Amino acid sequence: MAIEIVQVQPSVGLSKMAVSQTHGEDSPYFAGWKAYDENPYHETNNPSGVIQMGLAENQVSFDMLEEYLETNLESTNWGQKVSGFRENALFQDYHGLLSFRKAMASFMEQVRGGKAKFNPDRVVLTAGATAANELLTFILADPGDALLVPTPYYPGFDRDLRWRTGVQIVPIHCDSSNGFQITPEALEAAYDHATKMNIKVRGVLITNPSNPLGATVQRKVLEEILEFVTRKNIHLVSDEIYSGSAFCADEFVSIAEVLESRKYKDSERCHIVYSLSKDLGLPGFRVGTVYSYNDQVVTTARRMSSFTLISSQTQFLLASMLSDTDFTQKYIKINRERLKKRYEMIVNGLKKAGIECLKGNAGLFCWMNLSPYLEEPTIKSELAIWNTIMHEVRLNISPGSSCHCSEPGWFRVCFANMSEETLEVALSRIHAFIKERKQVL
Amino acid sequence: MDHNLLSKIATNNGHGENSPYFDGWKAFDANPFHPQHNPDGVIQMGLAENQLSFDLIQKWIESNPSASICTPQGAFGFKETAIFQDYHGLPEFRTAVANFMNRVRGNRVKFDPDRIVMSGGATGAHETLAFCLANPGEAFLVPTPYYPAFDRDLRWRTGVELFPVVCESADNFKVTREALETAYKKAKLANVKVKGVLITNPSNPLGTFLDRDTLKDIVNFVNDKSIHLVCDEIYAGTVTNGDEFVSIAEVIEEVPKCNLDLIHLVYSLSKDMGFPGFRVGVVYSYNDNVVNIARKMSSFGLVSTQTQHLLASMLSDDKFVENFISESRIRLAHRHDMFTRGLAQVGIGSLESKAGLFFWMDLRRFLKEPTFESEMTFWRVIINEIKLNVSPGQSFHCSEPGWFRVCFANMDDETTLVALWRIKTFVRNNRNLEIKTRKQCWQNNQHLRLSSRRLDDILTPHRMSPHSPLASPMVRAQN
Numbered sequence: 007m008a009i010e011i012v013q014v015q016p017s018v019g020l021s022k023m024a025v026s027q028t029h030g031e032d033s034p035y036f037a038g039w040k041a042y043d044e045n046p047y048h049e050t051n052n053p054s055g056v057i058q059m060g061l062a063e064n065q066v067s068f069d070m071l072e073e074y075l076e077t078n079l080e081s082t083n084w085g086q087k088v089s090g091f092r093e094n095a096l097f098q099d100y101h102g103l104l105s106f107r108k109a110m111a112s113f114m115e116q117v118r119g120g121k122a123k124f125n126p127d128r129v130v131l132t133a134g135a136t137a138a139n140e141l142l143t144f145i146l147a148d149p150g151d152a153l154l155v156p157t158p159y160y161p162g163f164d165r166d167l168r169w170r171t172g173v174q175i176v177p178i179h180c181d182s183s184n185g186f187q188i189t190p191e192a193l194e195a196a197y198d199h200a201t202k203m204n205i206k207v208r209g210v211l212i213t214n215p216s217n218p219l220g221a222t223v224q225r226k227v228l229e230e231i232l233e234f235v236t237r238k239n240i241h242l243v244s245d246e247i248y249s250g251s252a253f254c255a256d257e258f259v260s261i262a263e264v265l266e267s268r269k270y271k272d273s274e275r276c277h278i279v280y281s282l283s284k285d286l287g288l289p290g291f292r293v294g295t296v297y298s299y300n301d302q303v304v305t306t307a308r309r310m311s312s313f314t315l316i317s318s319q320t321q322f323l324l325a326s327m328l329s330d331t332d333f334t335q336k337y338i339k340i341n342r343e344r345l346k347k348r349y350e351m352i353v354n355g356l357k358k359a360g361i362e363c364l365k366g367n368a369g370l371f372c373w374m375n376l377s378p379y380l381e382e383p384t385i386k387s388e389l390a391i392w393n394t395i396m397h398e399v400r401l402n403i404s405p406g407s408s409c410h411c412s413e414p415g416w417f418r419v420c421f422a423n424m425s426e427e428t429l430e431v432a433l434s435r436i437h438a439f440i441k442e443r444k445q446v447l
Numbered sequence: 448m449d450h451n452l453l454s455k456i457a458t459n460n461g462h463g464e465n466s467p468y469f470d471g472w473k474a475f476d477a478n479p480f481h482p483q484h485n486p487d488g489v490i491q492m493g494l495a496e497n498q499l500s501f502d503l504i505q506k507w508i509e510s511n512p513s514a515s516i517c518t519p520q521g522a523f524g525f526k527e528t529a530i531f532q533d534y535h536g537l538p539e540f541r542t543a544v545a546n547f548m549n550r551v552r553g554n555r556v557k558f559d560p561d562r563i564v565m566s567g568g569a570t571g572a573h574e575t576l577a578f579c580l581a582n583p584g585e586a587f588l589v590p591t592p593y594y595p596a597f598d599r600d601l602r603w604r605t606g607v608e609l610f611p612v613v614c615e616s617a618d619n620f621k622v623t624r625e626a627l628e629t630a631y632k633k634a635k636l637a638n639v640k641v642k643g644v645l646i647t648n649p650s651n652p653l654g655t656f657l658d659r660d661t662l663k664d665i666v667n668f669v670n671d672k673s674i675h676l677v678c679d680e681i682y683a684g685t686v687t688n689g690d691e692f693v694s695i696a697e698v699i700e701e702v703p704k705c706n707l708d709l710i711h712l713v714y715s716l717s718k719d720m721g722f723p724g725f726r727v728g729v730v731y732s733y734n735d736n737v738v739n740i741a742r743k744m745s746s747f748g749l750v751s752t753q754t755q756h757l758l759a760s761m762l763s764d765d766k767f768v769e770n771f772i773s774e775s776r777i778r779l780a781h782r783h784d785m786f787t788r789g790l791a792q793v794g795i796g797s798l799e800s801k802a803g804l805f806f807w808m809d810l811r812r813f814l815k816e817p818t819f820e821s822e823m824t825f826w827r828v829i830i831n832e833i834k835l836n837v838s839p840g841q842s843f844h845c846s847e848p849g850w851f852r853v854c855f856a857n858m859d860d861e862t863t864l865v866a867l868w869r870i871k872t873f874v875r876n877n878r879n880l881e882i883k884t885r886k887q888c889w890q891n892n893q894h895l896r897l898s899s900r901r902l903d904d905i906l907t908p909h910r911m912s913p914h915s916p917l918a919s920p921m922v923r924a925q926n
Contacts, residue, residue, distance in 0.1 A: 019580065019642065019673065019674065019675060019708075019709070020579060020580060020736060020737065020740070021578060021579055021580055021581055021582050021585075022582055023578055023579070023582075024578070024579045024580070024736070024737070024740045029740075029743045029744075031743065063530060065526075065530065068525075068526045068529075071525070071526075071529075072522060072525055072526070075517055075522050075525060076519070076522065079517070079518065079519070082517040083515065083517055083518060084508070091501065091504065091505050091508060092498065092501040092505070092721075094724060095501070095504075095721060095722045095723075095724050095725060096496060096498065096721065096723060096724055097723075097724040098568075098717075098723040098724050098726075133567055133726070133747070133748050133749060133751075134746075134747075134749070136746050136747060137567075137747045137748060140747055144454060144456050144457070144604055145453055145454055145456065145457040146452075146453060146454060146457075147454055148454045148455050148456075151454075165743075165746075166747075170578055170604070170744070170747075208452075208454075239452065240452075241452070275452070283532075287529065287530070288529045288530075289529075289530060289531075289532040290528055290529050290530055290531040290532050290751070290752030290753070291529060291751045291752060291753055292532075292749050292750075292751050292752075302453060302457070303453065303457070306453070306457045306462070309462040309464065310462075310603075310604070312567075312568075312570050312599075313567050313570055313571045313574050313600075313604075313747070313748060314567040314571060314747055314748040315567060315568065315726050316726070316751065317724065317725050317726050317750065317751035317753065317754040318724030318725060318726075319724070319725055319751065319753055319754050319757065320751040320753050320754065323517060323753065
C-alpha cells in the first residue's frame with residue numbers, strides 16, 4: 007500500500023479534522039511502508055530488496071478460493087439473463103442481500119466450530135472492519151468520550167476509532183509479565199485514569215485473537231472483562247477479525263460463546279466486528295460486519311451503513327461461496343493448518359537465531375522480542391534497531407511502539423503474506439543480523 | 448440496557464427516516480405493483496433509478512468475460528484484485544472513471560485521474576466532503592428544493608448544518624445571486640458560519656440544469672465570500688442533449704481568478720449507469736489538500752476491487768461508452784416525454800426539464816389550500832387511491848406547496864402506461880378536486896403567460912408552463 011506522507015499546510019477553509027494529524031499516517035508504522043515501496047523484494051528481479059513483513063495479509067489459501075471459482079461458475083456469475091445482472095446492480099438496500107447475510111452468519115458459526123449461533127438479522131454490512139469499528143464508535147460514544155483499548159493494539163485504531171468521531175482511546179496497559187493478558191487491575195486502572203481526566207468511558211474494545219500479539223484471549227479473561235463492563239454499565243466491542251486464523255479451533259473462545267453460555271444475560275452491551283479481509287484474504291473486496299446483540303444498535307448501524315455499503319456484486323459472489331458449507335468447512339480447516347505451519351516455521355527459525363517470541367496461537371504474525379538486543383530499554387533504542395532492520399537487514403517489520411506497547415523491544419512480524427521461500431530468506435537475514443549484533447553487544 | 452448508553456448521534460433523528468418521504472415507501476413495500484401478480488398495487492415512482500439501459504451493459508459483460516474475476520477468462524486476476532486495498536484505487540479504474548466523466552461532458556473537459564478519490568457512493572462522498580470542509584455547527588447553503596437525504600448525508604455524523612437558498616416557481620426555481628446573498632445574510636444573523644454552497648446540477652428533484660451564467664454567478668459568489676463550492680453532478684449523463692449541459696469543470700476555466708481550492712465535485716455511477724448497488728462514488732477536488740485528506744478518509748468507504756476491476760474494463764471501452772451515453776439519453780428523453788405528454792392531456796403540467804430521472808409535477812390546483820398540510824393530504828390520496836408513490840415537494844424542502852417529484856426511469860413501458868392511465872382516470876373522475884377557479888389562478892400567479900393556447904396545442908408534445916391556467920381544458924371549458 008502506497009501511503010503518501012504529505013505535510014498538510016493549514017489551509018484556509020478546511021475543517022479542523024482535515025488538518026489534524028489524527029489520521030495517524032505520520033506514525034513510524036508507515037515509514038517502513040515507504041522503504042518497502044521504494045525497494046520491494048522480488049525473488050528473481052530484486053533479491054536484495056526490502057521484504058514486506060509489516061502487512062497482515064493472508065495469502066496462504068488463495069488456491070482454495072481459485073479452485074472454488076473454477077468449479078462454481080454458474081453460481082458466481084450473473085448468468086445469461088439480463089435480470090440477474092440488473093437486479094444485482096440495482097440492489098442498494100442497506101439490509102444487504104439476505105442470502106449474503108445468511109452466508110456470513112453461517113460462516114461465522116463455522117469459524118467458531120458451531121459453538122455459537124449467529125442470527126442473520128443482526129448482521130450489519132460495512133465496507134471493511136475499518137468502517138465497522140468507526141461506525142460502532144459513532145454509535146456508542148460521543149465526541150470527547152473514551153473507549154478503553156488494551157495495549158499493544160492495531161495502529162489503525164488510532165484513526166478508525168478517533169479521527170472523525172472525536173472519541174479518545176485510553177489504553178489498558180498490558181505487559182509481558184503475564185503474556186500481555188488483560189487483567190482486572192489493568193481494566194480498573196485505565197477506567198480510573200480516564201475518570202481522573204474527566205473523560206467519560208463508554209466501552210472496552212478488544213481484539214480477539216489479538217493483533218499484534220497473535221494470541222487468543224482466554225475464556226476466563228473474557229468473563230472478567232464482561233463482568234467489568236457490566237459493573238461499569240458500558241459497552242464491549244470484540245473485534246474478531248482473526249477468528250478464522252486461530253491455529254486450533256478449540257483454543258479460540260468468542261465472546262458469542264460466553265454470552266450464549268450465559269443465555270445472553272447482559273448481551274445488549276456486546277457487539278462483534280468481523281471481516282473477510284484476514285480469514286479469506288480478501289481485503290480488496292471490503293467486506294466487514296457489525297454484529298450486535300442490541301436491537302437499537304443494529305437498527306442504527308444499519309442506517310449508518312448507508313455511508314459504507316458492500317458492493318452488491320461482491321455480496322453476490324460471496325453469498326454463493328460462503329453458503330457452500332462443504333467448501334467453507336474444508337477451507338477453514340486447511341487454512342488453519344497452513345497458518346500454524348507458517349507460524350511454527352518462523353518461530354522456530356527465530357529461536358534458532360536466538361530470538362524469543364510470545365507464545366502465540368492465532369493470527370498472521372508473531373510477536374517477537376528483541377529487547378535483549380536493545381542498547382537501552384527505551385523506545386528510542388527500539389526505533390534505532392527498527393531503523394537498522396529496515397535499511398540494513400531490509401525487512402519491514404512493525405515496532406511495538408507504533409502499537410502503543412508499554413515495553414520497548416517488541417516487534418510484530420507478519421508471515422502469511424509471502425511464499426515459504428521468501429520467509430526462509432527473511433529468516434536467514436535475521437539470523438545473520440542477530441549473529442552480528444551479539445558480537446557487538 | 449437503557450438508551451442513554453448510546454451516543455447522541457445514535458439517538459437523534461439525524462438518520463432522517465422519520466421524514467414523510469419514507470411513508471410512501473412503506474405503502475409501496477406493503478403493496479408493490481406487479482403487472483401480473485398484483486396489478487392493483489402501488490407503483491413505485493419515488494425511486495430515482497435508471498433502469499432503461501441494462502441490456503446494453505449486459506451485452507457488454509457477455510462479450511467481455513475477462514472483466515469479471517470469476518470467469519475462466521478473468522480468474523487469473525482474482526488473487527491480485529482481492530489483495531489490492533490501496534486507497535488510491537486501481538489506477539486503471541481511476542483512468543476509466545475519468546474517461547467516462549469526460550465523455551459524459553462531450554470531452555469538453557479533461558478530468559485528472561489522480562484527483563479521483565473513491566467513496567461509498569455519492570452518499571459517502573458528500574459526507575466525506577462535509578467532514579473535510581466544515582466544522583460541527585458550520586453550514587452549507589443549499590438551494591431548495593433539494594434531495595432529502597442531504598439532511599442525513601451532510602449533517603448526521605458531521606454536525607454540519609444546512610441553510611436553504613430559497614428558489615421559487617416564479618423564477619422556475621432558478622438559483623439567483625439574490626437568493627444566495629439572502630441565505631448568506633440570514634445565516635450570519637443566526638450566528639452560523641457558512642463554509643460553502645452545495646448545488647446539484649442537473650437538479651434533483653427539478654430535472655433542470657443550470658445555465659452558464661448562473662454557474663458563473665455561483666462561482667463568483669463563493670470566490671467573493673471565500674467559501675467552498677460542492678457541485679454534485681451525479682445526473683450529468685441524464686441530460687437529453689449532452690451538448691447543452693455545462694459542468695462546473697468548464698465554468699471554472701472561464702472565470703478569471705477563480706480560486707480552485709474552493710471547487711469540489713461529487714459524482715457516482717448510480718444514476719448515469721444504473722449501478723447503485725455497486726457503490727461507486729467519487730470525490731473530485733481541485734484542492735490538493737482535500738484530495739489528500741479525502742483519500743485518507745476513503746478508507747472508510749472504498750469501492751470493492753472486484754467492482755473496480757469490472758468498471759476499469761467497461762469504462763475504458765470508448766466505443767461502448769459513447770454508445771451507452773447517447774443511447775441512454777435517447778431512452779430517458781423518450782420516457783420523459785411519454786409522461787409529460789400524457790399528463791398534459793389531462794391538464795397536468797410540470798416544470799420544463801431536460802435532465803434527470805424524474806420530473807417536477809405541478810399539482811398546486813389540486814390542493815384545497817396552498818398549504819403543506821393540504822399537500823400532505825393530497826399526497827395520501829395519490830398513494831392510497833391512485834396508488835402511485837410519488838414524492839411530495841415538502842420532503843425536498845420546497846418553499847411552495849403543490850409540487851411533486853415523479854420518477855420515470857425505474858419501470859418498463861407497460862408500467863408507465865398503467866401509471867399514466869391511473870393519473871388520467873383520477874383527474875377525469877375528480878374534476879371537483881381542482882379547487883382553484885380561473886379567478887384564483889389569476890390572483891395567485893404573477894407571471895402569467897397569456898398566450899391563447901388551443902386544445903390541440905396542449906396535446907402536442909411540448910411542455911406546458913405551470914403558469915398557464917388557460918392551458919387547462921377544464922378552465923377553457925368553463926369559459
